[in-house]
Amino acid sequence: MANETAIKKPESEITRTEHTRDRMAYTPQVDILERDEELLLVADLPGVRAEDIDIRYEQGLLTLQGRVEPRQDEAATNYLLREYGVGDFYRSFRVGEGVDSDKIRAELKNGVMELHLPKAEAIKPKKITVRSQ
Amino acid sequence: MAYTRMNPVSVFDELRREIGRLFDGYGPGLGPVSALSTARFPALNIWEDGEALYAEAELPGVSPQDLEVYAVGNELTIKGRRGTALEEGACYHRRERGTGEFTRVVTLPVEVDAEKVEAALKNGVLTVTLPKADEVKPRKIAVQAG
Known part of the structure; x- marks a missing residue:
């Protein structure tokens, strides 16, 4: 048994890094509103725990990912009604560089989820002081 | 990028364009729809085993006090509301999340024991456990030797 665990672990780690791209993901519904000081993104992520959310902001691209494991063993469950699927959430937005990351x-x-994206000082109206010498 | 970095307006114009573009490629039926405006909300998954029926619904943003679950005979009712007040003075770039009241009634294939029905709401997912009434549970019949 010990050997089996040792062999399986690296495999599952590889699966974990890849599945985010390979697994089908659902697009969460969002509200995005702009306030004076920030952008607020509100996303429906049913079934996602806080520790399974991955938010990245790199070079103006905001990526939102929520990992959802199946809540039932789908092959072994006797479904009477199946109106929605359960799986990961994924969505990305190009926000530009106006956010204070x-x-x-x-x-x-x-x-x-409520995601607050404060506007960067650089894009807020700014008064330049001219120094006299 | 077509915008200059110092222009505060164009950054958010860019965001607006990008978001719009995300939806352009969508096929019919996959575009942004207000979830609560569809006739059947919430969507349900229902399954069973020998002992009980289980109903599950995704209800993000619905708090337990805004949700009512009833089970009578072979009928399950899920009723509630999701309210998000529109924010004054804010500019909405996207508003996809539906709000309002909803009621869904489903007829179950068997009678359930209404006294023992349990409902749990966790991370925006509602799970209702409906134990089958004793008279509909599979019963093993002892075969007597003649």
Whole structure:
């Protein structure tokens, strides 16, 4: 048994890195609103735990990913009605470089995530002081 | 990028265009639809084993106090509301998440024991466990030797 575990682990790690691209993902429904100081993205992520959310902001591209494991053994379950599928959520947005990436923060409640994207100082109207010498 | 970095407006114009573009490629029926405006909300998955029926629905943003679940005989009712007030003074770039009230009634294939029905709401997913009424549970008949 010990050998089996040792052999299986590297395999599952490879699967984990790849499945985010290979597995089919659902597009979460979102609201995006712009306030004076920030952009607020609200996303429906039912069944996603906080630790299974992966948010990346790189070079103006915001990527949102929520990992959802099957809640039932789908092959062994006797379904009477199946109106929706259960799986990962994925969506990306090009936000440009107007966001202060260090101050991005997210909250999750009842399966809804609120992602706050504060606007960078550089794109807020700025007064330039002219120094006299 | 067509915009200059110092222009505060164009950054968000770009975002707006990008978001719009995301949806252009979608086929019919996959575009942004207000979930709560569809006739059947919430969507349900229902399955069974020998002991019980199980109903599951995705209800993100619905708090337990805004949700009512009833089971009578062989009928399950899920009723609730999701409210998000429109924010004054904010500009919405996207508004896909539906709001409002919903009611869904489904007829179950067997009678359930209404007294023992349990409902749990976790991370926006509702799971209702409906134990089958005793008279419909599979019963092993002892065969007597003649």
